[in-house]
Amino acid sequence: MIEPFASQGFAANFNWSNPDYDRAVAATRAEADPAKRDMLAQKAENIILGDAAIIPLLHEQTFWLSGPRLETMHGNIPPVQWGRLKL
Numbered sequence: 001m002i003e004p005f006a007s008q009g010f011a012a013n014f015n016w017s018n019p020d021y022d023r024a025v026a027a028t029r030a031e032a033d034p035a036k037r038d039m040l041a042q043k044a045e046n047i048i049l050g051d052a053a054i055i056p057l058l059h060e061q062t063f064w065l066s067g068p069r070l071e072t073m074h075g076n077i078p079p080v081q082w083g084r085l086k087l
Contacts, residue, residue, distance in 0.1 A: 002028065002044045005053065016053040 006025045007017045024044035031037040 002041055002048070005048055014053070016051065018047055018051060018053070021047040021051075 002025055005016075006022050021044055024040060024047060028037055028040040028044060031040055
Protein backbone atom coordinates (compact mmCIF):
# COMPACT_ATOMS: atom_id res chain seq x y z
CA MET A 1 0.00 0.00 0.00
CA ILE A 2 3.03 2.31 0.15
CA GLU A 3 4.05 2.26 -3.51
CA PRO A 4 1.13 4.32 -4.93
CA PHE A 5 2.34 7.37 -2.99
CA ALA A 6 5.92 7.34 -4.32
CA SER A 7 6.82 10.23 -6.63
CA GLN A 8 5.85 8.28 -9.76
CA GLY A 9 3.00 6.31 -8.14
CA PHE A 10 -0.58 6.46 -9.41
CA ALA A 11 -1.81 8.17 -6.22
CA ALA A 12 0.92 10.83 -6.18
CA ASN A 13 -1.32 13.63 -7.35
CA PHE A 14 -1.34 15.81 -4.25
CA ASN A 15 1.91 17.78 -4.68
CA TRP A 16 3.92 15.87 -2.09
CA SER A 17 7.18 14.06 -2.62
CA ASN A 18 10.01 13.00 -0.35
CA PRO A 19 13.26 11.49 -1.67
CA ASP A 20 13.69 9.48 1.55
CA TYR A 21 10.25 7.96 1.03
CA ASP A 22 11.04 7.11 -2.59
CA ARG A 23 14.28 5.40 -1.52
CA ALA A 24 12.45 3.46 1.21
CA VAL A 25 9.82 2.29 -1.31
CA ALA A 26 12.53 1.25 -3.79
CA ALA A 27 14.40 -0.65 -1.06
CA THR A 28 11.17 -2.36 -0.02
CA ARG A 29 10.50 -3.50 -3.59
CA ALA A 30 14.06 -4.82 -3.97
CA GLU A 31 14.14 -6.81 -0.70
CA ALA A 32 13.47 -10.55 -1.00
CA ASP A 33 13.44 -11.37 2.72
CA PRO A 34 9.87 -10.91 4.05
CA ALA A 35 10.95 -9.76 7.53
CA LYS A 36 13.37 -7.17 6.15
CA ARG A 37 10.79 -6.08 3.56
CA ASP A 38 8.23 -5.49 6.32
CA MET A 39 10.72 -3.36 8.25
CA LEU A 40 11.48 -1.27 5.16
CA ALA A 41 7.78 -0.83 4.37
CA GLN A 42 7.22 0.30 7.95
CA LYS A 43 10.02 2.85 7.53
CA ALA A 44 8.35 4.22 4.39
CA GLU A 45 5.00 4.32 6.16
CA ASN A 46 6.52 6.25 9.07
CA ILE A 47 7.96 8.81 6.62
CA ILE A 48 4.66 9.49 4.87
CA LEU A 49 2.74 9.60 8.15
CA GLY A 50 5.41 11.80 9.76
CA ASP A 51 5.10 14.31 6.93
CA ALA A 52 1.30 14.13 7.32
CA ALA A 53 1.11 13.73 3.55
CA ILE A 54 -1.91 11.46 3.86
CA ILE A 55 -4.41 10.67 6.58
CA PRO A 56 -5.46 7.02 6.26
CA LEU A 57 -9.17 6.65 6.76
CA LEU A 58 -9.43 2.94 6.02
CA HIS A 59 -7.31 -0.09 5.42
CA GLU A 60 -8.63 -2.41 2.76
CA GLN A 61 -8.33 -6.13 3.33
CA THR A 62 -8.65 -8.80 0.68
CA PHE A 63 -9.71 -12.37 1.30
CA TRP A 64 -9.62 -15.26 -1.14
CA LEU A 65 -9.78 -19.04 -1.23
CA SER A 66 -7.51 -21.49 -2.96
CA GLY A 67 -7.80 -25.16 -3.74
CA PRO A 68 -5.33 -28.06 -3.77
CA ARG A 69 -5.03 -27.93 -7.60
CA LEU A 70 -3.50 -24.46 -7.46
CA GLU A 71 0.18 -25.32 -7.83
CA THR A 72 1.91 -21.99 -7.31
CA MET A 73 -0.10 -20.69 -4.35
CA HIS A 74 2.10 -20.20 -1.33
CA GLY A 75 2.19 -17.56 1.34
CA ASN A 76 0.39 -14.28 0.88
CA ILE A 77 0.21 -13.59 -2.87
CA PRO A 78 -1.46 -10.23 -3.57
CA PRO A 79 -4.21 -10.10 -6.22
CA VAL A 80 -1.98 -8.18 -8.65
CA GLN A 81 0.12 -11.36 -9.00
CA TRP A 82 -2.75 -13.81 -9.48
CA GLY A 83 -1.94 -13.93 -13.20
CA ARG A 84 1.13 -16.01 -12.35
CA LEU A 85 -0.88 -18.78 -10.69
CA LYS A 86 -1.31 -22.09 -12.52
CA LEU A 87 -3.60 -25.09 -12.19
